[in-house]
Amino acid sequence: MRDLIEGVARFRQDAYPARAELFAELATVHRPTTLFISCSDARVVPELITQSEPGELFVVRTAGNLVPAHTPGSDGVAASIEYAVAVLGVRSVVVCGHSACGAMTALAEEHDLSAAPAVADWLRHADASRARAGTTGSGAGRVDALVRENVLAQLANLATHPSVARALAGGTVTLHGWVYSIPDGTVEVLDPVSSVPGTRPADRNATAALAA
Numbered sequence: 001m002r003d004l005i006e007g008v009a010r011f012r013q014d015a016y017p018a019r020a021e022l023f024a025e026l027a028t029v030h031r032p033t034t035l036f037i038s039c040s041d042a043r044v045v046p047e048l049i050t051q052s053e054p055g056e057l058f059v060v061r062t063a064g065n066l067v068p069a070h071t072p073g074s075d076g077v078a079a080s081i082e083y084a085v086a087v088l089g090v091r092s093v094v095v096c097g098h099s100a101c102g103a104m105t106a107l108a109e110e111h112d113l114s115a116a117p118a119v120a121d122w123l124r125h126a127d128a129s130r131a132r133a134g135t136t137g138s139g140a141g142r143v144d145a146l147v148r149e150n151v152l153a154q155l156a157n158l159a160t161h162p163s164v165a166r167a168l169a170g171g172t173v174t175l176h177g178w179v180y181s182i183p184d185g186t187v188e189v190l191d192p193v194s195s196v197p198g199t200r201p202a203d204r205n206a207t208a209a210l211a212a
């Protein structure tokens with residue numbers, strides 16, 4: 001805890017004054033450009049990876065970057081998605097998976113989750129991801145395949161939310177699937193265009209640029 005308190009002191013002393021003008025504007029303006037949905041994993045830091053300034057990313061983080069498909073009744077993830085898309089009017093949504101994801105590893109390697117029943121329940125939202133990835137391969141390759149398929153499956157889930165469906169139909173939002181590699185800092189841009197309406201095929205060409 002002392003590290004955090006010291007961090008706040010450094011923020012107040014150095015980082016905040018360096019962006020005083022920006023923070024003054026943000027005091028009354030909240031206009032993020034992107035809804036960024038990533039895993040809760042401490043090694044994945046959306047603002048750092050994308051070099052974004054405060055106010056640019058509206059971030060939702062869940063274990064395994066899972067986005068439950070729309071169902072009647074509300075939950076925190078659905079409310080955050082709706083607020084970002086329908087109220088704040090973000091222009092893009094990124095679902096970002098990552099290498100060595102604990103959630104995807106548990107599923108790919110069929111870990112015993114009986115001691116973590118809430119985690120086991122939550123990971124059922126990746127059932128379609130597992131179905132897409134199949135059961136071939138082994139070890140890290142199998143986890144990597146599931147990480148990718150999971151991002152695509154969550155993009156499909158995202159499109160079931162009415163606010164997202166409306167924005168896609170109106171052409172006001174685009175969906176993007178990324179996978180961040182922790183050991184080398186690259187971002188792979190997936191091409192979900194065949195499975196999710198409203199996604200941009202141009203992303204395929206961005207992979208090399210992002211990975212460079």
Ligand code: ZN
Pocket residue numbers: 039040041063064065098100101102103104
């Ligand atoms: Zn993860």
